[in-house]
Amino acid sequence: MNPSLFQLKQEMCEVGSRIWQKGFCAGNEGNHSLRISDDRVLCTPTGLSKGFLKPDMITIVDMDGAQVDKENKYKRTSEILLHLAIYKKRADVKAVIHSHPPHATAFACAGVPIPEGVHPEAEVFLGKVPTAKYTTPSYAGLGESVTKLITAETNTVLLGNHGTVSFANTLMDTYYKLEIIDAYCRILLLIKQIGKVNFLSAQEMTDLLKVKAAFGIPDARLKCAPSGCVGVDNEAYVSTFPDTTTAASAACDCAGGTVTRTSAAPNAQPVTDAAFEALVKQVTDQILAKTGR
Numbered sequence: 171m172n173p174s175l176f177q178l179k180q181e182m183c184e185v186g187s188r189i190w191q192k193g194f195c196a197g198n199e200g201n202h203s204l205r206i207s208d209d210r211v212l213c214t215p216t217g218l219s220k221g222f223l224k225p226d227m228i229t230i231v232d233m234d235g236a237q238v239d240k241e242n243k244y245k246r247t248s249e250i251l252l253h254l255a256i257y258k259k260r261a262d263v264k265a266v267i268h269s270h271p272p273h274a275t276a277f278a279c280a281g282v283p284i285p286e287g288v289h290p291e292a293e294v295f296l297g298k299v300p301t302a303k304y305t306t307p308s309y310a311g312l313g314e315s316v317t318k319l320i321t322a323e324t325n326t327v328l329l330g331n332h333g334t335v336s337f338a339n340t341l342m343d344t345y346y347k348l349e350i351i352d353a354y355c356r357i358l359l360l361i362k363q364i365g366k367v368n369f370l371s372a373q374e375m376t377d378l379l380k381v382k383a384a385f386g387i388p389d390a391r392l393k394c395a396p397s398g399c400v401g402v403d404n405e406a407y408v409s410t411f412p413d414t415t416t417a418a419s420a421a422c423d424c425a426g427g428t429v430t431r432t433s434a435a436p437n438a439q440p441v442t443d444a445a446f447e448a449l450v451k452q453v454t455d456q457i458l459a460k461t462g463r
């Protein structure tokens with residue numbers, strides 16, 4: 171049985187509540203939408219917290235962004251043009267969530283691309299996450315800045331100095347993409363606090379992408395992974411560590427499999443073991459001195 175319009179609006183409210191409870195949007199930030207037919211999209215209203223939405227607050231727009239439920243006193247979000255640009259680019263996409271999850275937004279504001287080959291969950295469920303150049307929010311150009319980066323496999327894009335946009339074929343799956351990108355970015359920031367990172371080897375990355383393919387999730391990087399060239403953007407993340415002593419990862423110019431350039435080993439350790447041990451000793455000495463032992 172197909173869900174009723176009311177049930178779909180309820181789902182919009184439920185997801186809004188989760189977004190707010192997770193702290194992904196403060197105040198009235200963020201917006202999400204659900205494509206319910208070829209020319210109709212449910213979308214969140216402007217100027218309201220996503221944490222306390224009621225079904226009658228959810229608006230309906232056409233594929234040009236015109237609000238069609240004219241009797242609704244709530245007005246559609248001004249960011250709907252970004253959502254519509256994604257729906258027009260990818261017919262398989264049925265839901266879009268734009269949000270400001272703090273850990274992922276920190277990467278977007280620092281201009282540091284999301285590194286690859288660190289955590290299996292992120293590789294399988296997000297894949298490659300591109301970063302769009304900053305564009306003024308609600309400007310029409312925001313949509314194009316995102317859609318030009320989207321391939322058939324993309325489900326999450328960082329918006330430079332702004333936040334994230336996630337998209338998938340259900341609203342709940344889209345919400346999970348949002349949760350995963352922020353959890354991954356939180357892990358990345360904690361790794362930086364520890365001071366060293368261990369990237370998956372070319373073999374480990376290849377094996378992981380084969381498992382992903384077996385799940386039915388294609389990833390074009392599988393052609394490239396055996397050459398150790400997944401992670402061309404990792405250097406920017408590693409360079410934020412206080413003592414970078416080795417290159418971030420292998421890099422290549424391969425466009426879908428033909429490797430033309432590689433460099434450095436994939437198992438980068440930005441802090442040497444000796445430097446790390448010296449740091450541990452220094453901290454231990456300080457603790458012992460304070461406790462008088």
Ligand SMILES: [Zn+2]
Binds near residue numbers: 200
């Ligand atoms: Zn925003």
